[in-house]
Amino acid sequence: MKIKEIGGEFALIRRLSEIVPGARPEVIQGIGDDAAVLRVAPEPAPYLLVTTDILVEAQHFNRAWASPEQIGIKAAECNVSDIAAMGGTPRWMFVSLVLPADTEVAWAEGLYRGLGQSCRRHHIAILGGDTTQGALVTVNITLLGSVPPDQLRLRSHARPGDALLVTGCLGASAAALALLSQGQTPSTYLREKHLAPTCRLDVAGRIASLAHAMIDISDGLGSEVGHICKASHVGAEIRASAIPLHDEVRAAGRLLGVDPLHWAIGGGEDFELLFSMPPENVSRLKAGGVTCYEVGRVTDRPGDVVLVSDDGAVSTLGGGYNHFQ
């Protein structure tokens, strides 16, 4: 049986995670959130956070479109985004790099300059890794961070009645990819969002102190709302008209004849944050200087994750990107 026949990436992860040992007393959160959470010293010492992401040439980036610096930035930011989504602070990075035999030293150095740029921005040290030869450029990053126990935010803590919010416009990365794939030239804004995104560590801490659940948007709003609802045993209603879209994403939609909501809901790689919080906290968050957009609310109907369009029509909120599907 092929992976797509069992439902793709997430079904595979479920099956594989049942094969291997996972439970231990010091494990606060194992497989199933943006990062694992470990108690490495008695509380109130911070928990250790661990996340890992692998980027493969042709699948996650295209060397014809992206400079090595941009690939380095993207590889770093998508991991920092996972630590941010836990309410944590990124600290130590480990980089495994597969390079074809004829790679120019300058190209490898460019990738590291990109990694270094993100790491300096977020005060992260690179402390090790592995470098080897292979046919396709592959970058695996493992990022460790820390979070005080009372700042930890999990996918599983959303509560019925919570407002659901995002930190910024969605769909830009997917719109840029669609344009590039069709030989068009995206605007500087769209290109930057796709090739060298910046995650939202800048606001994650302030959000964490007021939020219940938090997740980063790496596979599209639809997938991430679904993850929160599943982990929290709740439902959600998202209002289509409330999903923030940048003018240039709308313009790209008109150019390619695509509903830009398709990119926002199913596209992925926006690296904005999605979070739930009591409605009364939203004004406090905004008063603290955090720009955010209320896109819907959490309901007490587990499994019922819906999109309400402008005319009141209700449909199932589509999923996001799923490898192998």
Add this chain to the structure above:
Amino acid sequence: MKIKEIGGEFALIRRLSEIVPGARPEVIQGIGDDAAVLRVAPEPAPYLLVTTDILVEAQHFNRAWASPEQIGIKAAECNVSDIAAMGGTPRWMFVSLVLPADTEVAWAEGLYRGLGQSCRRHHIAILGGDTTQGALVTVNITLLGSVPPDQLRLRSHARPGDALLVTGCLGASAAALALLSQGQTPSTYLREKHLAPTCRLDVAGRIASLAHAMIDISDGLGSEVGHICKASHVGAEIRASAIPLHDEVRAAGRLLGVDPLHWAIGGGEDFELLFSMPPENVSRLKAGGVTCYEVGRVTDRPGDVVLVSDDGAVSTLGGGYNHFQ
């Protein structure tokens, strides 16, 4: 300029590590040992150890020769070996997996059964990872462990006068690979050493309490002696006749017309331990039930790393496996 023109893998790592931020007060050891060492809680709390290794199809394993279970075992053991070489205990594993689109679910499950077998053997929990699609099977493992500060053993702590020892016979993995590459069938012993090795966590703790420097043999004895000497600013004399070779490695050498010392010194993937200790500790170690072989001694001549053959001839000890060279 290509990577091989600057000297391959180790030269590249040196250049890349200069680009990115690395120093921080909590970093006991960054790039340059088998694992990074971090102070995550005030001493005498254990240090955190972090190691990562990436295995790529066609480069590190061959699906025609190795079952998915064996690939899983090898991927786990080579990381556990790095933690063992620091004197530490492995604890938490993170697995990034790249699989071609048409991969059978059963194959992926086999790989996880192999990982699970090693993890159960060493009491490791698998707590996360990333699964994605790509043309070549690629497995990146990040393994976290811990070590009490007084049990930590670094490459840099060898001292002139130390005995140099290894925990077992060398060259079996390289001999098996040579046989397989030429269409021959290795014996069960050789095949197992290459396809599903077992690292030496079983004795690492007992060695650590008596040793100065320790490293695991992943790139061949020559390379690892060189790493210890460079990090410790010492030299070494290895006696060719003292390098332990299994009878089946000698037999493979006769069959293929290869000096088996070539595999032991330059072959790699033995995952035995190489360590230095005061000569008076060797008998104590053996009395404690640890089988080991004294292969030479540490000298006070930095950069002078030599092999002394049976007839007294002295030659430079050749290096081990170096990607991109």
